[in-house]
Amino acid sequence: MLQGKTILLGVTGGIAAYKAATLVSRLTQAGARVDVIMTEGAARFITPLALQTLSRRPVYTDTFDEQNPAVVSHIDLADRADAVVIAPATANLIAKLAHGLADDMLSTTLLATTAPLLIAPAMNVHMYAHPATAHNMRVLEERGARYVEPGEGQLACGYVGKGRLAEPEAILFALERLLGRRQLLAGKRVLVTAGGTVERIDPVRYLTNDSSGRMGFAIAEAARDMGAQVTLVAARTQAQPPTGVELIRAETAEAMAEAVLQRYAQMEIVVKAAAVADYRPVQRHAQKLKKTEERLVVELERTTDILAELGRRKRGQYLVGFAAETNDVERHALDKLKRKNCDLLVANNVAEAGAGFHGETNIVQLYDGGGLVASWPLLSKREVAERLMQEIAARLPAGAAGARGDEGGALE
Template identity: 65%
Template sequence: MLQGKTIVLGVTGGIACYKAAALCSKLAQAGADVRVIMTESAAKFVAPLTFQTLSRHDVAIDTFDERDASVVSHIHLADSADLVVVAPATANMIAKMAHGIADDMLSTTLLATEAPVLVAPAMNVHMYAHPAVTDNMRVLGERGVHFIEPGEGQLACGYVGKGRLAEPEEIMVAINRLLNPALPLAGKRVLVTAGGTMERIDPVRYITNDSSGKMGYAIAEAAKRLGAQVTLVTGKASVAVPAGIEVVPVDSTMDMLEAVLDRFDDCDIVIKAAAVADYRAARPSDKKIKKKDERMTLELIKNPDILQTLGERKTKQFIVGFAAETDNGELHAMDKIRRKKSDLLVLNDVTVPGAGFGTDTNIVTVFDESGLVVALPQLSKREVAERLLVLIAERLKARGGSDA
């Protein structure tokens, strides 16, 4: 399956290096042209001769060890790669990648490559959970670096927990998925709403919510990766605008409704992940409201329900809603999906640690009109997005595609 693909395998210093040798062997057996770069620390755990024998190529360690005068080694490796895999990836190498440090052969090559990068972390459980490490991985994830999560169990240091390198078989699955991606949404038009809406009280004040936009943006990016033509209608958000996606910025709930309805007829799938304001000021002021009395009464009027409006107007569209709840989640979810005529509804309890607004992870439960479809454990929002979209693609295929 990897015939004709060049894979640069970066091996960093950790006891899990021995698994990298097994991975190198599997890659070569699958037909890949494997080029191994080891850090000096990695060479203290496993001899470079091991990887040379398995890959049938010299192993690069020293940036200045230029063996071919016709090329600059790290640039040549960076340019020739179809994929760069770092396994095991230490906390140190992850930090270098996040901060653009290039002080050895591997980090220099990583900075120079434009190929996709897959990182397989391996370290002590407390190191993996350290805020510096989690923040570095978040930064890399936002830049498009792919991660395969470490496994849980007995670690070499004696601790039990999350931090052991994923098994070579798991890494091979991730590699195959990246190099031979299925495109179940090819030809589909997907509209995603994201972020929080703002309802003006006056020119300097507004009503809003805690939405960061991370879940909706992750869905938009995942839909593009799966082959869809994506439009992102977004309120305020704290994450970077995804590349290669049509972005329509809006402020208020009414603005979002108008933007969605303008594009609704041409859509195959609408995923409403935005956190919209349910109410708006009845009489917003065009001038700053001055502080006068001890109390101020603000009259609010109800906004249109975007999800319900779409459900009532849908013809061919597959509609997915989101519900952020704090209690009786399943009851509210089933009420919403039936009342708003959605095809799926994604529920998350925002009171649960690791779920909800502002986090990089989410814990969701997906319902259809018959009840529970799937309950996902805590995953990165990127992984939640991919699983949700695969489920949507399966549902569309089962009912005969977007023209059903």
């Protein structure tokens, strides 16, 4: 898995920096090309010469020490990396990365790279448990960073607890898993919908729903991190959309239907996580309605059922639907799966604590034509997204050629 890969290793200033020597050695023996960036603090614990000798590559410590006039070093390193590992990662480096600070060679390079990021924290037990550190780690995880959990035991500071740098073998294993995950959907074309559509009554009033877009965004991120070419069609959302995907905004149900159906024929996987309005006002007023009578009647009409239309037009695409329910989840899910011609359906009870629209977690069940496939407990939406995309990847036929034909096109 590591043969021929370029691994960018960031080493920060903690006593565990000495383990970086073993990690560099293991990576090099596995066939990786290792570029090392050390912070000033790291160089006080282990010399750049030691890591240069083991990697047989220059070690970078200073943003302004440009060793090759043909390139800007921190951009070149950021672009070349197949993966980035920070080991050890101090609380300070984690905080800088979470807040986008770039005041040295390592933090500047990290801000410039789009490669997958693996972080191996190492610090005092109280620093690791501090709310600020926990918050910063959550922020980075939401952006796609992965962690190698620190071990528990005697720390250099004298405390006993969680904060020891994971062993080099554990970091290597986690890196191989991270890179292996990126091959699951390599080259696949994936379309994801997210958020809640908006149906206008007048310029200041509209009908919508509670969808935040977080689940759809997490799915798009997971597909991207597994090597897919991702198109994300998003309605109204309350979260930051992921980078590295094609983002298309579609506010209304009809706009989303047109955007999705225009691209459907070119896709191999479609995950429709958006909460699309079933009805829209028959009349959309050009000016704000004034308060007059005691009652106001708004007549509604059906919108296009996007998932049903996708199921009808399906020509080799793997189609995944979502069902947000408040009762009889299994019955409604299996009925929707069949009626909409889905390959897989993700259902949840939004009345259940932790499974609603606005939070960072979800509790879901997966169904296919044979019934219940999996039931996952309370998990972060990112973890749900990763499990879902892994499940989809495992179900794709080996060597699938993908979607074909001319069944797409704009909605008529």
